[in-house]
Amino acid sequence: MKLVVLGLSLSSSWGNGHATTYRSLLRAFAARGHDILFLERDVPWYSGTARDLSDPDFCRLAFYPDLDALDQHADAVASADAVLVGSYVPDGIAVGAWAQRTARGVTAFYDIDTPVTLAALEAGTCTYLSPALIPGYGTYLSFTGGPTLERLRNHYGSPDPRALYCCVDPALYRPRHDAKRxxxxxxxxxxxxxxxxxxxxxxxxxxxxxxxxxxxxxxxxxxxxxxxxxxxxxxxxxxxxxxxxxxxxxxxxxxxxxxxxxxxxxxxxxxxxxxxxxxxxxxxxxxxxxxxxxxxxxxxxxxxxxxxxxxxxxxxxxxxxxxxxxxxxxxxxxxxxxxxxxxxxxxxxxxx
Missing domain, CATH: 3.40.50.2000 (Glycogen Phosphorylase B;)
Structure with a gap:
């Protein structure tokens, strides 16, 4: 499968939990034989010394400076089997609309912040997702399960809301025998x-x-x-x-x-x-x-x-x-x- 991900950050874990989540998930996804391109908005607060993974070995990582520059990746998005747009992506509403227009394969919204997202949608303050975009994503992958999935389906019109909880890479997170500080x-x-x-x-x-x-x-x-x-x-x-x-x-x-x-x-x-x-x-x-x-x-x-x-x-x-x-x-x-x-x-x- 060819997968394109437009996410908040893969390259920097500074001040966000998205990077470690993407790293674990996509490393394991690549290990199943899939090809991955991660598109990240190049922003100053995730650059320089804050960038702790600039050349991942499990996917291709490309930076884009602004919305117009996304068109350079239109062919990759159009030819992908699936396109995943994540929460908190800068200008995420415009990015999501572009992805839905451009992709010919499956489109999915990957919400690492579901309750925060829904509260912002209700308040009309969400900058990375709009109610109009939700039915256009083929599936809504939510960090929250339970009754929230029915709310996504019945209130927001998601055709396929599913829980996709966060995870851990046991090769990186394992017991140690350090002195207790x-x-x-x-x-x-x-x-x-x-x-x-x-x-x-x-x-x-x-x-x-x-x-x-x-x-x-x-x-x-x-x-x-x-x-x-x-x-x-x-x-x-x-x-x-x-x-x-x-x-x-x-x-x-x-x-x-x-x-x-x-x-x-x-x-x-x-x-x-x-x-x-x-x-x-x-x-x-x-x-x-x-x-x-x-x-x-x-x-x-x-x-x-x-x-x-x-x-x-x-x-x-x-x-x-x-x-x-x-x-x-x-x-x-x-x-x-x-x-x-x-x-x-x-x-x-x-x-x-």
């Missing part, structure tokens, strides 16, 4: 709607437990945040260092964006990455999490800082290891890049 870690870009939960489940426990060690890694956090002295900060941890980061954590925290909590069934790629690394996870609470990991057995849920401190204080190494092993087994059984690549292949072939 932190009792609780968090890896994620700043988001205003996540920050109150991070405050409740990590920063407040850190202030109340000065003997414990915490870390927050991620970009775009406001300069006026006052971090407790026992919270270490990293502006960025590249994908090549994720396994070491998780391996150095006794537990890691998952925090979900508000729109995704509301929609449910929106597992973060960080869940799968941490689980594959054998790091026990404590997460905020949302509907559908039990369809991915089993609360109390393969993941711990917390609503309050007290819940987090109880986990950190009362659980021993053996308790954490048992939970981590159960999570890793579940993820390797159903949520690897190889699983998603097969799902993507089956979906696109079925729409051809």
């Amino acid at each position: 932190w009792d609780l870690s968090y890896l994620g870009t700043y988001s205003p709607d996540r920050q109150p939960v991070l405050e409740r489940l990590l920063l407040d426990p850190a202030r109340r437990a000065p003997d414990l060690r915490f870390v927050v890694a991620g970009s775009q956090y406001p300069a006026d945040i006052v971090w407790p002295t026992n919270v270490e900060r990293f502006e960025h941890v590249g994908p090549q260092d994720h396994a070491e980061f998780y391996g150095s954590s006794r537990m890691t925290l998952n925090v979900t964006r508000a729109d995704m909590v509301k929609a449910g069934w929106s597992p973060s790629v960080r869940l799968f990455e941490a689980a594959a690394c054998g790091t026990p996870i404590v997460s905020d609470v949302w509907d559908g999490i039990d369809s991915v990991l089993e609360p109390g057995r393969s993941i711990a849920l917390a609503r309050t800082g007290d819940d987090v401190l109880t986990l950190l204080r009362s659980w021993g190494d053996r308790d954490r290891a048992v939970m981590a092993e159960a999570a890793r087994a579940q993820v390797l059984a159903a949520h690897t890049a190889a699983h998603r690549a097969l799902e993507l292949e089956t979906t696109l072939a079925g729409r051809a």
Whole structure:
């Protein structure tokens, strides 16, 4: 199959989770014998030192400076068996309309941010997708499952909405035997709607437990945040260092964006990455999490800082290891890049 992807970024993991998602999925898709061209808008914030994958070995990567320059790739798009347009692509509405006009094969929208997208569509503020475009995509691949799929079909007219959850490459994310530097870690870009939960489940426990060690890694956090002295900060941890980061954590925290909590069934790629690394996870609470990991057995849920401190204080190494092993087994059984690549292949072939 010849696949063309127009996505936010493959080349840079700085300040976004799209790059690692695309890398895992497309590497596994290429391993199934498919040919891939990734078209990325050349923007300054994903260039220079922020560009940590400029020459992938699993696909061709081409940059375009503006909308007009997309016409240089019209023949590749027209001859492709499938064309995938991703969420948050700059000028994504115009890009999507161009792709639908130009492609002769299957067109699909790949939404790595489904609840955020739908909230923006409802508010009339979405810059990368419009309601008019949705019926024109042959399939809508959503990071969110559950009732959201029926909403996409019945309210927005998608002919084929399907869940295509994020995934993990177990060759890159695997258990390590690093010394434990932190009792609780968090890896994620700043988001205003996540920050109150991070405050409740990590920063407040850190202030109340000065003997414990915490870390927050991620970009775009406001300069006026006052971090407790026992919270270490990293502006960025590249994908090549994720396994070491998780391996150095006794537990890691998952925090979900508000729109995704509301929609449910929106597992973060960080869940799968941490689980594959054998790091026990404590997460905020949302509907559908039990369809991915089993609360109390393969993941711990917390609503309050007290819940987090109880986990950190009362659980021993053996308790954490048992939970981590159960999570890793579940993820390797159903949520690897190889699983998603097969799902993507089956979906696109079925729409051809």
